[in-house]
Amino acid sequence: MSSPHPTLTCGFIGLGSQGAPIARRMIDAGFETVLWARRPETLEPYQETGARYAGTVEELAGRCEHIGICVVNDNDVRQVCDVILGAARAGTRIAIHSTVHPETVRDLASQAAACGISIIDAPVSGGSPAAEAGVLTLMLGGDARAIELSMPVFRTFGKLIVRLGEVGAGQKVKIINNSLLVANIGLAQAALEAGETLGIDRASLIELLLASSGRSFGLEVRSRMETPAGFRHGGALLRKDLGLLEEVLGEESAPARQLSHAATPFLNEAAQAPA
Incomplete structure (x- = not known):
């Protein structure tokens, strides 16, 4: 043909x-x-x-x-x-x-x-x-x-x-997107930890959050992992992209600091997981 x-x-x-x-x-x-x-x-x-x-x-x-x-x-x-x-x-x-x-x-x-x-x-x-x-x-x-x-x-x-x-404009938007993704995953991690502290069943909490106003794609991604160890490779790539955004905006930029603050605890946990 x-x-x-x-x-x-x-x-x-x-x-x-x-x-x-x-x-x-x-x-x-x-x-x-x-x-x-x-x-x-x-x-x-x-x-x-x-x-x-x-x-x-x-x-x-x-x-x-x-x-x-x-x-x-x-x-x-x-x-x-x-x-x-x-x-x-x-x-x-x-x-x-x-x-x-x-x-x-x-x-x-x-x-x-x-x-x-x-x-x-x-x-x-x-x-x-x-x-x-x-x-x-x-x-x-x-x-x-x-x-x-x-x-x-x-x-x-x-x-x-x-x-x-x-x-260059396409790359700027992509690193914003990826930084927001990993920040949302980090926030989802914090929400699940809050639920655990309060004695809420994890599976039930995820089901309800995904059907409620707190849902996000980051939560969907986090819900598919047993632990942050499941995101070791992906976390390394997203840490790179978050670093690129900090380079472009400057580490003292308020948006860069806010996104990094939300993302870093989860990224650290993922990085410490066994290979």
């Missing part, structure tokens, strides 16, 4: 828990999609799809017009983009789906512009289930025309897709 998008070749790097379903949505939508991964076994789930493969990041960059990146941290994003910028053609668009410091994407955008390449900061919210269902929220920062050209790709895995301003 011929592709419904015959003129656009996409690339994707970062096939983790969120990146993998994003790439799969692009492939299933009919985009010619080139994948690269450090570990060959990461590519095995795509053997029966229409995916193409690149032996190097340079090869992927040279073949693609739109490249999605969903690696873990700022250093990884910089390393991948440094290689791409040296090999991609003018007119290529790079969408950074990782959550990183706004200045990281701004610096990369400045470097990319000198090569005729566009950077779109495009962090996502919703996790693996939303990615698999194609209903992620995309928080975009970048040139309006570049975003318009990339919208057919974004729509394969996103539902609410909002341009918030220039490069």
Whole structure:
């Protein structure tokens, strides 16, 4: 069957828990999609799809017009983009789906512009289930025309897709979102501890709170854990994002202090849990 998008070749790097379903949505939508991964076994789930493969990041960059990146941290994003910028053609668009410091994407955008390449900061919210269902929220920062050209790709895995301003704006909103999430989880932890102190059955308290005005997504997340130990990995990632917000706002910022105050006790408990 011929592709419904015959003129656009996409690339994707970062096939983790969120990146993998994003790439799969692009492939299933009919985009010619080139994948690269450090570990060959990461590519095995795509053997029966229409995916193409690149032996190097340079090869992927040279073949693609739109490249999605969903690696873990700022250093990884910089390393991948440094290689791409040296090999991609003018007119290529790079969408950074990782959550990183706004200045990281701004610096990369400045470097990319000198090569005729566009950077779109495009962090996502919703996790693996939303990615698999194609209903992620995309928080975009970048040139309006570049975003318009990339919208057919974004729509394969996103539902609410909002341009918030220039490069960096998407990252600012994402770290606010993640800081609020972990603050809400921290408040949920405090509420459950209050219930325990008062002798209230935990399961009954959770059921009632989730049906009452005190409900929140943070409470839903906390209710699925037996203890904070169940959030050791996620807590580390959210601590990073809370730290990014403190860097952007300044540690003495009242909003940064309030969010940190709510989140830190829970994050400390999660970090102390056995690996």
